[in-house]
Amino acid sequence: MAKSPEMEHPVKAFGWAARDTTGILSPFKFSRRATGEYDVQLKVLYCGICHSDLHNAKNDWGLTPYPVVPGHEISGVVTEVGNKVKKFKVGDKVGVGCVVESCRQCDQCNKDLENYCSKLVLTYAATYTDGTPTYGGYSDIMVVNEHFVLHWPENLPLGAGAPLLCAGITTYSPLRHYGLDKPGLHIGIVGLGGLGHVGVKFAKAFGSKVTVISTSINKKKEAIEKLGADAFLISRDEEEMRGAVGTFDGIIDTVSAVHSLSPLLSLLKPDGKLIVVGAPEKPLEVPIFPELITGRKMVAGSMIGGWKETQEMLDFAAKHNILPDVEIVSMDYVNTAMERLVKSDVKYRFVIDVGKTLKPQ
Amino acid sequence: MAGTENSQKSFGWAATDTSGLLFPFHFSRRENGSDDVTIKILYCGVCHSDLHSVKNEWGFTNYPIVPGHEIVGLVTKTGSDVKTFKVGDRVGVGVIVGSCKTCDICQQDLENYCPKVIFTYNSKDQDGTKTYGGYSDIIVVDQRFVLRIPDNLSSGACAPLLCAGITVYSPMKYYGMTEPGKHLGVAGLGGLGHVAVKFGKAFGLKVTVISTSPKKESEAINRLGADSFLVSSDPAQLKAAMGTMDFIIDTIAAVHPLAPLLGLLKMNGKLVTVGLPDKPLELPIFPLVLGRKLVGGSDIGGMKETQEMLDFCGKHNIIADIEMIRIDYINTAFERLAKSDVRYRFVIDVANTLASN
Numbered sequence: 001m002a003k004s005p006e007m008e009h010p011v012k013a014f015g016w017a018a019r020d021t022t023g024i025l026s027p028f029k030f031s032r033r034a035t036g037e038y039d040v041q042l043k044v045l046y047c048g049i050c051h052s053d054l055h056n057a058k059n060d061w062g063l064t065p066y067p068v069v070p071g072h073e074i075s076g077v078v079t080e081v082g083n084k085v086k087k088f089k090v091g092d093k094v095g096v097g098c099v100v101e102s103c104r105q106c107d108q109c110n111k112d113l114e115n116y117c118s119k120l121v122l123t124y125a126a127t128y129t130d131g132t133p134t135y136g137g138y139s140d141i142m143v144v145n146e147h148f149v150l151h152w153p154e155n156l157p158l159g160a161g162a163p164l165l166c167a168g169i170t171t172y173s174p175l176r177h178y179g180l181d182k183p184g185l186h187i188g189i190v191g192l193g194g195l196g197h198v199g200v201k202f203a204k205a206f207g208s209k210v211t212v213i214s215t216s217i218n219k220k221k222e223a224i225e226k227l228g229a230d231a232f233l234i235s236r237d238e239e240e241m242r243g244a245v246g247t248f249d250g251i252i253d254t255v256s257a258v259h260s261l262s263p264l265l266s267l268l269k270p271d272g273k274l275i276v277v278g279a280p281e282k283p284l285e286v287p288i289f290p291e292l293i294t295g296r297k298m299v300a301g302s303m304i305g306g307w308k309e310t311q312e313m314l315d316f317a318a319k320h321n322i323l324p325d326v327e328i329v330s331m332d333y334v335n336t337a338m339e340r341l342v343k344s345d346v347k348y349r350f351v352i353d354v355g356k357t358l359k360p361q
Numbered sequence: 362m363a364g365t366e367n368s369q370k371s372f373g374w375a376a377t378d379t380s381g382l383l384f385p386f387h388f389s390r391r392e393n394g395s396d397d398v399t400i401k402i403l404y405c406g407v408c409h410s411d412l413h414s415v416k417n418e419w420g421f422t423n424y425p426i427v428p429g430h431e432i433v434g435l436v437t438k439t440g441s442d443v444k445t446f447k448v449g450d451r452v453g454v455g456v457i458v459g460s461c462k463t464c465d466i467c468q469q470d471l472e473n474y475c476p477k478v479i480f481t482y483n484s485k486d487q488d489g490t491k492t493y494g495g496y497s498d499i500i501v502v503d504q505r506f507v508l509r510i511p512d513n514l515s516s517g518a519c520a521p522l523l524c525a526g527i528t529v530y531s532p533m534k535y536y537g538m539t540e541p542g543k544h545l546g547v548a549g550l551g552g553l554g555h556v557a558v559k560f561g562k563a564f565g566l567k568v569t570v571i572s573t574s575p576k577k578e579s580e581a582i583n584r585l586g587a588d589s590f591l592v593s594s595d596p597a598q599l600k601a602a603m604g605t606m607d608f609i610i611d612t613i614a615a616v617h618p619l620a621p622l623l624g625l626l627k628m629n630g631k632l633v634t635v636g637l638p639d640k641p642l643e644l645p646i647f648p649l650v651l652g653r654k655l656v657g658g659s660d661i662g663g664m665k666e667t668q669e670m671l672d673f674c675g676k677h678n679i680i681a682d683i684e685m686i687r688i689d690y691i692n693t694a695f696e697r698l699a700k701s702d703v704r705y706r707f708v709i710d711v712a713n714t715l716a717s718n
Contacts, residue, residue: 108628116628116653118604177653246476262641270466270474276646283620285641288634289419292658296474296535299656301649 005030005067008132011041014360015139016334017067023057025334027360028067030135032143040088040149041080042096045355047137048073048163048326051194051256054338056125061281064125071137072098072123073165073351075158085146093152095314097165098123098304100134100148112308114148138334140358150311153318163194163324163349164317166304171199171252172313173305174275175206180250183207188233188251188267192219195254195277197348198324200227203252205320211244213251213264222347226325235263246270246295254278261299265291274299324349330357368392369399372715373497374688375425376415383415383691386425388493390501391486398446398507399438400454402715405495406431406521406681407707409552409614410637412695414483418639423483429495429709430456430481431523433516443504451516453508453671454500455523456481456661458492462505470665472506496688498715508668511675518680521552521706522671524661525681529557529610530670531662532633533564538608541565546609546625548593550577550585553612553635555705556681558585563677569606571622580704585682593621604628612636619656623648632656681706687714 006012009031017028035041053070055061074096078088088094102109102117109117121128124136150165152158171189175181180203187208189199196212200223203210211231212223220232234240241263248267256278264274265287272295286292286299305313317323325348329337337350352358368389375386393399411428413419432454436446446452459479460472467475479486482494493500510519532538538545538561545561547554548571558581561568569589570581578590591598599621606625614636622632623645634642634656648654662670674680682705686694694707709715 113628116651118628261644270471276649278646279650280646283643283645286619286644286656287641288658289637289639292634292656293637293660294474294658296532296659297657299644299649300654301646301651302653303650 007031009033011141011143013135013139013141014358015069015135016331017069018057019067021059023054023338025057025138028069030069032141033130035080035082035143037082037084038145038147039082039143040078040085040094040146041141041143042076042094042149043079043141043355044074044076044137044139046075046159046162047071047352047354048166049334049337049341049350049352050163050166051341052166054341057338065133068125069135069138070124071139072096073162073167074137074142075152075162076142079141087146087151088149093158095150095152095162095165096123096137096142096144096148097150097169097310100144101129104147112306114306115304137354138331138352140354148307150307150314153314156314156318157323159328159351159353160323160326161317162351163198163326164314165310167194167198167324167349168317169305169310169313170277170302171195171254172202172316173309174252174277174302175199175202176309177302178250178273178275178300180208180273181206185209185249186211186247188213188248189254190214190235190251190264191254191278192216192223192348193254193344194324194349197227198322199252199254200229201322204228205316205322211248241267248272250275252277256280258282258284260285262287262291265297265299268295268297270295270297272297276301277303326351328353332357369499369501371493371497371499373427373493374691375427377425379417381412381415381695383496386427388427390499391488391490393438393440393501395440395442396503397440397501398436398443398452398504399499399501400432400434400452400507401437401499401712402432402434402495402497403712404433404517404520405429405709405711406524407691407694407698407709408524409698410524412698413637415695423491426483427493427496428482429497430454431520431525432495432500433510433520434500437499440504446504446507451510453510453519453523454481454495454502454506455508455527455667458502458506459487470663472663473661495711496691496709498711506664508664508671511671513678514675514680517685517708517710518683519674520708521556521681521683522674523667525552525556525706526674527662527667527670528635528659529553529612530560530673531666532610532635532657532659533557533560534666535659536608536631536633536657538566538610539564542567543607544569544605546571546591546606546622547587547612548609548622549612549636550581550705551612551701552681552706555585557610557612558587559679562586563673563679569602571609571625599624606630608633610635614638616640616642619643620645620648623654626652626654628652628654630654634658683708685710689714
């Protein structure tokens with residue numbers, strides 16, 4: 001008979017979990033494994049609320065094994081290390097992102113691309129190598145192999161910095177990989193939410209001219225005055241869109257709803273790149289001819305980043321003072337936060353103050 | 362009267378309506394200008410784009426239309442500023458005959474992506490007149506858009522390289538499909554596909570042909586040199602090949618699903634589309650995101666690269682597999698092309714069979 005979540009492992013843990021497709025979270029007792037020789041145990045201080053947490057809590061993608069403890073934008077402090085751990089010691093500030101294990105020996109893992117390993121283990125809603133479910137950062141402690149733990153830069157706030165672990169790397173990685181990090185390029189960011197707003201900050205730090213492409217005119221002032229975007233394009237305004245045709249080197253599309261790629265492709269210069277990082281659940285239409293072909297343009301995907309690159313991204317963010325804009329909330333606000341997230345009513349990421357507000361019942 | 366704007370008499374075959382049937386047609390070419398080369402056309406390949414155009418399948422045909430953009434011929438006149446060609450030279454003309462020459466894109470030798478590009482047929486030339494293609498006796502072309510044919514390549518079999526050849530060569534270079542030992546899939550085995558197989562082997566790649574027709578397997582492997590053949594309508598074969606290809610060149614012109622092709626790619630794999638379906642295709646985003654895969658397009662190549670491609674073919678003895686036809690067979694050839702009944706390109710023997718009445 002399968003053990004209950006509380007009895008599965010020797011170390012008691014407590015968090016909030018969703019138990020069905022309503023997605024409503026409530027207190028949940030479970031357990032963590034003992035700190036193995038390569039493991040780091042950490043007290044969770046903050047955890048960002050990623051849109052993926054909402055999708056998973058409601059089983060939008062059909063993959064959720066309930067009960068699910070979401071959360072993969074985690075910052076905390078080390079409380080115990082295994083006897084073979086070299087990189088961390090008790091008291092260190094650390095981060096954990098979307099992946100907690102990979103096979104470590106395939107081509108992708110050997111190239112520091114653990115995020116593309118076919119055997120990757122996600123921080124939550126997945127099955128660990130010992131056969132037990134993984135539970136995420138809406139909880140008091142985590143135990144993670146040191147390979148997947150990140151050093152937290154000294155001057156980076158633990159609360160506001162937490163969303164870098166998913167939203168940050170998800171926009172940083174494609175800007176780098178697809179060569180969209182050179183000064184002087186014109187980069188478009190589609191969608192101004194958790195991913196989009198951090199994407200704007202990274203692209204500006206790389207020296208690009210940045211245009212936010214959005215359906216909401218009321219985001220324009222903030223985008224320009226607060227986030228530092230150079231321009232704002234309303235994607236529903238045909239005349240504005242026509243004026244911008246063929247002016248972008250690259251576009252990062254963060255929109256997860258189904259939408260048309262054709263207008264975005266027409267904004268690209270020849271050899272332009274449209275990178276999709278949002279995950280619509282239905283296929284999108286791509287006009288091969290003329291858009292893709294007559295401009296030698298491409299549509300490509302990207303998913304978070306490898307661990308080496310995630311560390312590089314954190315260090316870059318600390319050096320350039322790139323911080324997500326967050327609204328810190330208490331653990332028991334999480335269901336309201338999820339409702340507001342559905343309506344995009346947040347500027348631009350909720351972060352749960354786990355350390356101070358997660359209390360065992 | 363259409364076609365009499367210019368002063369060198371010319372004769373060819375043109376389509377005048379969406380039936381796409383071609384008939385003899387008298388028109389004219391411009392006088393040979395200082396930068397121009399006049400070419401007596403020997404051969405012209407029959408590209409699938411010619412068929413799409415004569416039937417106005419893309420909606421922008423301006424009748425009457427003389428198709429043909431895979432042209433090989435002999436220089437008969439050169440303008441006073443022409444230094445690189447002389448009378449008697451064997452030359453080629455491809456898909457484009459003009460561009461602005463001054464924009465950033467042209468400066469990078471990517472005339473094919475210039476917003477003011479002029480196509481060999483069905484385009485408006487610099488002087489406002491219509492361009493007519495290679496199903497005709499002569500053509501007058503700016504020297505920048507004329508190519509040298511390597512001595513060792515036969516004219517007729519070389520003609521299709523001017524569109525089919527560059528159309529697959531260019532993306533193979535641009536998207537990095539030239540690393541020996543990598544695995545290339547070629548989807549569709551027609552004019553473009555069969556040349557892609559030959560280039561793939563010349564680059565040292567393992568090549569798998571992906572096709573819906575099992576009867577093409579023997580030729581693909583024994584004659585074209587492909588390493589393996591995948592019947593894409595067979596789910597078991599598709600499943601066994603999942604995640605095994607570094608790149609795929611998709612030459613299929615009809616609307617078709619991209620999802621199975623994306624599944625064949627390894628992580629970070631690249632799917633490049635060079636066929637021209639007349640409707641958008643469905644693109645599932647999850648496989649792109651989870652595997653950091655890309656779908657890219659490509660459109661012929663610039664003049665410098667087209668010359669490089671021809672020289673590469675000369676060095677590696679790569680020519681197209683053709684069926685030579687008379688000009689008066691063209692309407693039947695188009696019917697057969699619509700059914701993919703050709704191995705793998707028709708080429709019109711213009712010089713010997715196109716006679717003015």
